Amino acid sequence: MSTRDKILDAAAEVIAERGLARATTKAIAAAAGYSEATLYKHFDSKTELFTAVLVERSPGDLSGALARLRRPESLDDHAAALTDVAAAAVDFYRQGFPMAASLFAEPELLRAHRADLERLGGGPHLAVAAVAAFLDECRARGEVAHGINVDAAAALLMGACFQRAFLSHFNGPDDDAGTTRAFAASITATLIAGMRRN
Amino acid sequence: MSTRDKILDAAAEVIAERGLARATTKAIAAAAGYSEATLYKHFDSKTELFTAVLVERSPGDLSGALARLRRPESLDDHAAALTDVAAAAVDFYRQGFPMAASLFAEPELLRAHRADLERLGGGPHLAVAAVAAFLDECRARGEVAHGINVDAAAALLMGACFQRAFLSHFNGPDDDAGTTRAFAASITATLIAGMRRN
Structure with a gap:
C-alpha cells in the first residue's frame, strides 16, 4: 500500500473515532506511522486530506458512477446509469454527513474548507x-422530454439521496445495499415517469 | 408576549449566537429574563425547547403549508400547494441545519434528541x-398517475429542498424569497411532468 493510501486509511479511522474537529494531522500521522512532515508531502492542507478521504474512501463509487454518465446510451440505460449514481450518492452522502456536521459546528473550519474547495x-x-x-x-x-428543466431534475434526484442519507443517520440503522438500491431505482423511475395522469 | 414566546425568542437568539451544544438552558433563561425553573415549567427538556424553536421560530411556515395539503383540490392547485410546501421546506431546513449539525457533532446530544423525538x-x-x-x-x-410511487415522489420533492438548504449554507449567501419560490416551483413542475419524452 502506498504512503498516501496508508495516510488516507488512518485519516478515515481517526475521523470516525474522534470527529473531524478533533482529528488533528498529528494524530492522523501517528496512526499511519509517519511524521506530520510526510503527511504534508502528500496533502497540502487538512482540507485537502479530508476531501480526499471523503472522495476516495467512500463506500459508494460516486465519481465512477458520474463518469459513466458521460457515455451516450438509450433511455433504458439512462435509467440504469442514474440509478447507479443515486445508489452511490446515498452511500457517499451517508459517509460525508458526520464530516459535514463537524464543519457546520465549527464556523472557522467551514470557512477554511470552503476556501480550499474553491x-x-x-x-x-x-x-x-x-x-x-x-x-x-x-x-x-x-432522449428526454424537450421541455424538461434539467437543473430541477438533477436537484430532485440528488436531493432525495442526500436527505435519505441524513434520515438513515438520524433514525438509524443504516440501510443495507439492497434497500439503498431499491430506493435509488424507485426515485429514478418516479422522476422519469412523472406524476401527471396520462 | 407570553412567557413561552419570550423563552422561544431568547432560545432562538442564544442558539444562533453560540450553537446548540453551548446553548444552555441557564443562558437561555437568563436571556429571556426568567429563572431556569420557569423555563422548565414550559418545556420538559432541552430537546423539547429546541424542537419548539425549530418548528415555531422557522421563517417558512412548513407546518401550515403541510396542513393546507389536507384539503382536496384540483391538480393545478396541487401544484401550487406542493410549491408552497417546497418553499417553506427550504426555509425550514435552512433554519434547522446548524441545529442538526450541532446534534451530529455531539453523539450524546443526538441520542437524547432522538429519544425525546420518539x-x-x-x-x-x-x-x-x-x-x-x-x-x-x-x-x-x-388526480395523479395511478402507478406513481408516492414515497419516492415525496422523497424527491422534500429531498431537493433539504439539499438546497444545505448548499445555500455551504456556498452562501442565502437565496432570497423570490429565488426560493422559483426553485420550489421548478422542482414541483418537473416532478409532475416527469422526464419521459411523450
Whole structure:
C-alpha cells in the first residue's frame, strides 16, 4: 500500500473515532506511522486530506458512477446509469454527513474548507451539476422530454439521496445495499415517469 | 408576549449566537429574563425547547403549508400547494441545519434528541411522510398517475429542498424569497411532468 493510501486509511479511522474537529494531522500521522512532515508531502492542507478521504474512501463509487454518465446510451440505460449514481450518492452522502456536521459546528473550519474547495475547484454542488449536464446532453439528443428543466431534475434526484442519507443517520440503522438500491431505482423511475395522469 | 414566546425568542437568539451544544438552558433563561425553573415549567427538556424553536421560530411556515395539503383540490392547485410546501421546506431546513449539525457533532446530544423525538412522536421523516400521504390521497381520487410511487415522489420533492438548504449554507449567501419560490416551483413542475419524452 502506498504512503498516501496508508495516510488516507488512518485519516478515515481517526475521523470516525474522534470527529473531524478533533482529528488533528498529528494524530492522523501517528496512526499511519509517519511524521506530520510526510503527511504534508502528500496533502497540502487538512482540507485537502479530508476531501480526499471523503472522495476516495467512500463506500459508494460516486465519481465512477458520474463518469459513466458521460457515455451516450438509450433511455433504458439512462435509467440504469442514474440509478447507479443515486445508489452511490446515498452511500457517499451517508459517509460525508458526520464530516459535514463537524464543519457546520465549527464556523472557522467551514470557512477554511470552503476556501480550499474553491481553490481546488470542488464542492458539494458539483455532483448535482454533473447530473444536470448529463440530462442536458440527453435533452439535446432528444432522449428526454424537450421541455424538461434539467437543473430541477438533477436537484430532485440528488436531493432525495442526500436527505435519505441524513434520515438513515438520524433514525438509524443504516440501510443495507439492497434497500439503498431499491430506493435509488424507485426515485429514478418516479422522476422519469412523472406524476401527471396520462 | 407570553412567557413561552419570550423563552422561544431568547432560545432562538442564544442558539444562533453560540450553537446548540453551548446553548444552555441557564443562558437561555437568563436571556429571556426568567429563572431556569420557569423555563422548565414550559418545556420538559432541552430537546423539547429546541424542537419548539425549530418548528415555531422557522421563517417558512412548513407546518401550515403541510396542513393546507389536507384539503382536496384540483391538480393545478396541487401544484401550487406542493410549491408552497417546497418553499417553506427550504426555509425550514435552512433554519434547522446548524441545529442538526450541532446534534451530529455531539453523539450524546443526538441520542437524547432522538429519544425525546420518539417520545413526542416527532422527527425529520414526518414532513416527507405528510407529502407522501397527500399524494396517496390524490392517487386514490385519480388526480395523479395511478402507478406513481408516492414515497419516492415525496422523497424527491422534500429531498431537493433539504439539499438546497444545505448548499445555500455551504456556498452562501442565502437565496432570497423570490429565488426560493422559483426553485420550489421548478422542482414541483418537473416532478409532475416527469422526464419521459411523450
